[in-house]
Amino acid sequence: MARIAYVDQDACISCNLCADTLPDVFRMNDAGLAEVYDPRGASEEAIQETMDACPVACIHWKS
Ligand code: SF4
Structure with a gap:
């Protein structure tokens, strides 16, 4: 089964890199x-x- 990504929004610094890439x-909420x-x-x-490129590494896989 495909893995599902999520953003730890407490850590996101709103750099837009993931939404741009x-x-x-x-997307930015x-x-x-x-x-x-x-x-x-x-x-x-x-x-x-994109996870690896996030400057604060706050994109993760669920479980
Ligand atoms: S790349 Fe990381 S820090 Fe930048 S907007 Fe996306 S989740 Fe937030």
Whole structure:
């Protein structure tokens, strides 16, 4: 089963990198924090690369 990513919004610094890189997966919410709105909007490999690029490493896989 595909892994599902989520953003730890307590740690997100609103840099927009994830939403800019994978706009089909991540978006910035009304509070200016990133969220996953379509966990299947990109391959796991692409999501992993964005996780690794997040400057505060606050994107994680569930379980
Ligand atoms: S890359 Fe990380 S810090 Fe930047 S907006 Fe996305 S979740 Fe937040």
